[in-house]
Amino acid sequence: MQSMKAFRSEFQPRNDDILLTSFPKTGTTWLIALCHNILSLDDDGKEEDDVLKKMNPHELAPPLDVNFLSDQVQDLLLDPGRSGGRLLQTHLPYNCLPESVRNSGCKIVHVARNPKDTLVSMWHFYNKILGPFPVERAVESFCSGVLPWGPFYENVVGYWEESNRRPKEVLFLKYEELCRYPEEQVRKLASFMGRPFSSMEDGDAEVGKVLRYSSFNRLKELEVNKNGVWELHRLPNNTFFRKGTVGDWKSYLTPQMAERIDQLTQLKLQGTGLSLDDF
Numbered sequence: 001m002q003s004m005k006a007f008r009s010e011f012q013p014r015n016d017d018i019l020l021t022s023f024p025k026t027g028t029t030w031l032i033a034l035c036h037n038i039l040s041l042d043d044d045g046k047e048e049d050d051v052l053k054k055m056n057p058h059e060l061a062p063p064l065d066v067n068f069l070s071d072q073v074q075d076l077l078l079d080p081g082r083s084g085g086r087l088l089q090t091h092l093p094y095n096c097l098p099e100s101v102r103n104s105g106c107k108i109v110h111v112a113r114n115p116k117d118t119l120v121s122m123w124h125f126y127n128k129i130l131g132p133f134p135v136e137r138a139v140e141s142f143c144s145g146v147l148p149w150g151p152f153y154e155n156v157v158g159y160w161e162e163s164n165r166r167p168k169e170v171l172f173l174k175y176e177e178l179c180r181y182p183e184e185q186v187r188k189l190a191s192f193m194g195r196p197f198s199s200m201e202d203g204d205a206e207v208g209k210v211l212r213y214s215s216f217n218r219l220k221e222l223e224v225n226k227n228g229v230w231e232l233h234r235l236p237n238n239t240f241f242r243k244g245t246v247g248d249w250k251s252y253l254t255p256q257m258a259e260r261i262d263q264l265t266q267l268k269l270q271g272t273g274l275s276l277d278d279f
């Protein structure tokens, strides 16, 4: 079996690959579903044929960061896939991506989310898979940066800066903007992916279809996401769908915790031009 190092240096993305990047719990599942549904418009399929009815979105975008020596991921990576692009995903910070990826022409989309909702979403996620622990501990880990794929701010800022340096290859999206301006943001995403929607009525209908098929309420209620398991990580699919809103942190963080995170956010984003608000 290849070593992880060899695979990393040998893995060559194709120019039409799209690498979806995110810090965990910032909207990865949604982003995968949106990209999948944008690419699927070419198939002209009916809703009953939608593979998302049978698969958790994560199964459609092999992760580059963990378990990528597993047969399942290798098969997916070797699969020529649909013409015009495979979707891949990673939580790795930009500076940890293999050079073969950073130097390739493959497109990168990053989705970011405000830190307080990210933290609360992550706390719920780990509560579910590891067992309950107090929110104070989650705040402590978040602020000290000791987190899987962390620290949060460095991960996000790395992609933000790269999106400013290489806007044609790196697109930076925000969960809150996707919630607030879904049509506009999906049009932006599709154009970046090289599949722009028409500005005519049929374009609006396609945007609506992509948003409907990728919506939280639809995906959460699908049988596969209620009771299925993502075998690669042995994670119940329902752990990826909780509330799907902006500002849920208010129900869990004390004013002191919120203040501590806000101050850290201000410090970490100073001079970057990036804001991560929960408007």
Ligand code: A3P
Pocket (backbone or CB within 6 Å): 022, 023, 024, 025, 026, 027, 028, 029, 030, 033, 117, 120, 121, 122, 124, 214, 215, 216, 217, 219, 240, 241, 242, 243, 244, 245, 248
């Ligand atoms: P909450 O825990 O705040 O509800 P990730 O996909 O990166 O793991 O992020 C998970 C977060 O995105 C969870 O947030 C989850 O509910 C939300 N989410 C999952 N699918 C979504 C969708 N289709 N639309 C909006 N939010 C979604």
